[in-house]
Amino acid sequence: KQWYQRRVRGNHFVVEENMLEVECTMLTPEYVLKASGHVERFADVMVKDAKTGDCYRADHLLEAHLEKAIEAKGASAEKKEEMSAVLRQIDNYGIKEIGELIQKYNCKAPSTGNDLTEPVEFNLMFGTSIGPTGLLRGFMRPETAQGIFVN
Numbered sequence: 550k551q552w553y554q555r556r557v558r559g560n561h562f563v564v565e566e567n568m569l570e571v572e573c574t575m576l577t578p579e580y581v582l583k584a585s586g587h588v589e590r591f592a593d594v595m596v597k598d599a600k601t602g603d604c605y606r607a608d609h610l611l612e613a614h615l616e617k618a619i620e621a622k623g624a625s626a627e628k629k630e631e632m633s634a635v636l637r638q639i640d641n642y643g644i645k646e647i648g649e650l651i652q653k654y655n656c657k658a659p660s661t662g663n664d665l666t667e668p669v670e671f672n673l674m675f676g677t678s679i680g681p682t683g684l685l686r687g688f689m690r691p692e693t694a695q696g697i698f699v700n
Contacts, residue, residue, distance in 0.1 A: 579686040595671040598658035
């Protein structure tokens with residue numbers, strides 16, 4: 550560890566890249582992440598394949614479905630414009646609106662064509678209890694959760 554700190558951190562990050570590495574705890578109390586907005590907003594809307602249980606990020610699934618429908622032959626210019634308007638606003642929809650749009654445009658699971666479940670929020674942070682009593686709620690730093698999305 551000392552070699553790493555001297556050679557890699559000391560020489561590369563500080564000297565060559567003009568950066569300073571900051572070491573801090575992996576766990577953060579909930580009140581800190583509430584103040585930053587992470588607790589309320591660090592989540593994605595997910596849907597599942599009703600039969601296989603495969604999970605999909607709802608906005609990405611809807612986006613891909615609408616893009617394919619716009620390119621398909623047979624859709625009227627009016628319908629294509631309506632779908633394009635939805636795509637322009639895709640990041641602004643809440644969980645309820647995404648669910649309604651998935652139903653309206655008859656989105657299905659891409660790999661099986663099965664129906665999808667109702668959308669649910671999936672918190673991207675790992676919750677835990679901190680301290681000997683376990684009464685202080687906390688989370689691992691959000692960036693530490695990224696490893697679960699790597700094959």
